[in-house]
Amino acid sequence: MKQWFLSLNERERMLVGGGGIAVVIMLLYAMVWNPVMQGVVEQQAALTRASKLLVWMKKSVADARGLQGAGAQAAGLRPGQSLLSLIDSTAKTSGFGAQVKRVKPEGENKVQIWIDEVSFDQLVQWLETLEKRYGVHVASTTMDRSNLDGKVNANLQLEGS
Numbered sequence: 001m002k003q004w005f006l007s008l009n010e011r012e013r014m015l016v017g018g019g020g021i022a023v024v025i026m027l028l029y030a031m032v033w034n035p036v037m038q039g040v041v042e043q044q045a046a047l048t049r050a051s052k053l054l055v056w057m058k059k060s061v062a063d064a065r066g067l068q069g070a071g072a073q074a075a076g077l078r079p080g081q082s083l084l085s086l087i088d089s090t091a092k093t094s095g096f097g098a099q100v101k102r103v104k105p106e107g108e109n110k111v112q113i114w115i116d117e118v119s120f121d122q123l124v125q126w127l128e129t130l131e132k133r134y135g136v137h138v139a140s141t142t143m144d145r146s147n148l149d150g151k152v153n154a155n156l157q158l159e160g161s
Contacts, residue, residue, distance in 0.1 A: 083105070083108070083109060083110070083111050083136065083158070083160040084103060084105050084111055086130075086134060086136070086160075087103060087111055087113060087130075087136075087158060088100070088103065090126065090129065090130060090134075091115075091126065094122060094125070094126040094129070095122065096115065096118045096119070096122055096123070096126070099115050099116055099117055099118045100113060100114070100115050101114045101115065101116050102114040106157070109159055109160045109161075110139065110157060110158070110159050110160075111157070111158050111160075112155070112156070112157050113154075113155075113156050113157075113158060114153075114154070114155050115153070115154045115156070116146070116153050117146045117148055117151045117152075117153065118151060118152060118153075118154065119150055119151060120143075120150055120151065120152045121150070123152065123154060127156075130158065134160070135160065135161035136158050136159065136160045136161070137158070137159055137161075138156055138157070138158060138159075139157040139158065139159040140156070140157040141154065141155070141156050141157070142154070142155040142156075143155075
């Protein structure tokens with residue numbers, strides 16, 4: 001190869017040498033510089049996305065804390081509303097007011113309630129509504145299977161906040 005190069009005249013040697021240098025520069029650009037720069041651009045884009053996500057998450061945490069505080073304040077009986085009337089009205093709106101056989105108040109914040117042949121799923125949903133919306137929770141419960149499928153007879157002691 002060296003002999004071939006030396007056999008060229010001066011002008012051809014300069015042209016081949018310059019072409020060789022140009023090829024080396026293009027290879028360095030294509031194999032080193034360009035991939036590095038693409039990686040930098042991708043990392044900058046990932047950093048921008050992560051920054052936006054962090055801002056959104058911080059805002060969401062603040063919103064969630066605000067909602068959590070609002071939910072805690074909203075729970076409970078409305079002023080002037082008795083636990084007994086709340087139990088009666090919510091049982092009727094839940095569709096099993098007729099199954100409520102007996103309601104016995106036990107002080108200001110407790111009620112004993114007997115419900116016959118109520119859908120178990122319906123009962124659980126009602127108890128969840130009482131807990132989440134009004135802060136009324138189950139202090140004690142006794143449930144027996146009814147002769148009808150999916151129905152129970154329940155004796156509940158509910159306590160308001």
